[in-house]
Amino acid sequence: MASEVPKMEYRHLGNSGLKVSVLSLGGWLTYGGSVQEEAALECMRVAYENGVNFFDNAEAYASGKSEELFGKAFQKFGWDRSTYIVSTKIFWGGEGVNQRGLSRKHIIEGTNAALKRLGLDYVDLIFAHRPDTSTPMEEVVRAFNWVIDQGKAFYWGTSEWSAEQITDAHRIAEKLGLIGPLMEQPQYHMFHRERFEVEYAPLYQKYGLGTTIWSPLASGILTGKYSKGVPEDSRLNLQTEMGKYLRNEYLESEKGRQNIQKAISLEPIAKKIGASLSQLAIAWCIKNSNVSTVIMGASKFVPLLTDEIIAEIEAVLDNKPKPTPNLR
Template identity: 60%
Template sequence: MQRTPMEYRYLGRSGLMVSCLSLGGWVTYGGQVGPEVAQACMKAAFDAGINFFDTAEVYSGGQCEIDMGVAIRKFGWKRSDLVISTKIFWGGKGPNDRGLSRKHIIEGTDASLKRLQLDYVDLIYAHRPDPDTPMEEIVRAFNHIINTGKAFYWGTSEWTAQQITEAHLVAQRLNLVGPLMEQPQYNMFHRDRVEKEYLPLYKSFGMGATVWSPLASGLLTGKYNEGVPTDSRLAIEDNAVMKRLRDSLESEDGRIKISKVVKLGEIARDLGCSTAQLALAWCLKNPNLSSVITGASRPSQIEENIKAISIVPLLTDDIVDNIEQILLNKPALEYNFRSS
């Protein structure tokens, strides 16, 4: 069987190229699955051409970083062949173990590098905005991380366009480096920020988007159409986020979304792909995305996800219109997926 070739895109306006599909460890690595499975998934991803691996200091209390670091060492991958990212904000229970103070950004980065067993990460994110820390302190601290060789680029995650703009204006005033990339949630059911709020940022600052939850925590795979499977991440009992997602499926809005997923599945079948591959291809068609971060709890999911790349050319204007008629949530008239 012929393998789907990987596509690489520039990270925003930088010269760094990242795989259009990347592998993230949120919930899964260090939590849902053990280190052996995490290693197998990372190897399958690397062998398939994925070069971008994403983690964070808070994922499974740091265990995700440990497991990813062990995999990198075990397989002896050349460092220049990898793009590794981590995120700083929630580092522990101490008063200075969270937020974006200069102290936590620097100490949190050092702790992450130790867990990853790396001298540097390629990308480092401010995992959330911090209204209690002055923007100048945040910008200076991330520039210190870059200047000391602990990261090459810095970015944000779930910041508003106003906060990102403020960071750039501070950086320009101080002749420092502003945030290159933003990591927001983006999928067929969560569109406004990426498609509308951030529109001016792509051109004004050359921002790249590396999006998470492209399958809406599995909802867009269709596997929750008949309830929650016991082996799914939503079945994890001791995770507050997963509990909220489970509860949301039982709401009226959740039932409406599931009915839309069923209709999307009909389009997917006509295209000869799965609902998940359709949802990933839909994300990949957005020209402002540098990479779509996927999760995987078994290596076979990597192969299935990568097939989505071959579906993108099949998303003609008519197909996109059919999808929009199902979703009924297009946020901005000035943005669309049409080839013209």
């Protein structure tokens, strides 16, 4: 049984000198949206006091309200700025033709707007929230480097870019004597593994790619709360386009139904080590050494998993990707 709560672990973000807490707090779908302000502020306070030093956000989250809430927290708690790390992501800044994408104009204007909402002079990390195939890669690389040169961010990275796109950004950055993307923010959980474990594998070695993982609980499937239906107050019950997408992806598809059964089969393993299914799922992500940090909402503790427990989990999942063969 798990009895002692492990101390927070800190890992280097890729090949940088920056250390991030292995657990981090994000604002997607909740802060500025479905979670009440006081509850969100309390979550941030408790997270910080328990060693979380990375707070992730984006201009798109709750149409900027999530960043505003983070700004209120930083002002209210008065934490030393050197003790925490903040990110934002640029792509969806509004409905206007130049308020989205990765043009130089939107990257710079979006960064300035995010800083105003956050009440900060700079963010530590800034991400290209998605690839923009309509903007030349050189323009994207130059714009993020300009943001860094102006002291508005320290590192730039990508989110849900392909390995080919990340490699292209590095190639152009090297050619121009500029900084390439340090980190990627991909989806990674027990049911979504191929890109993280196989496609990105060469990037960890070649570029020292850091990772900030989102959706470690598969939009709640790995909490077990959807095993008997859809709770009224859950994100999969949201009557929005996102809610419809999540229901189709995680509940109504054949693969979704299979994953719910796998989640049910994982619960005895979680109980065996005195953890919840959520904690087991997060611990499984952390077990991968290429994970720099896992972005989540809140958790009491995360257990340490032995090789034996990992083997039991893999037996249930039955989806471990095969590594790319070495043909030499």
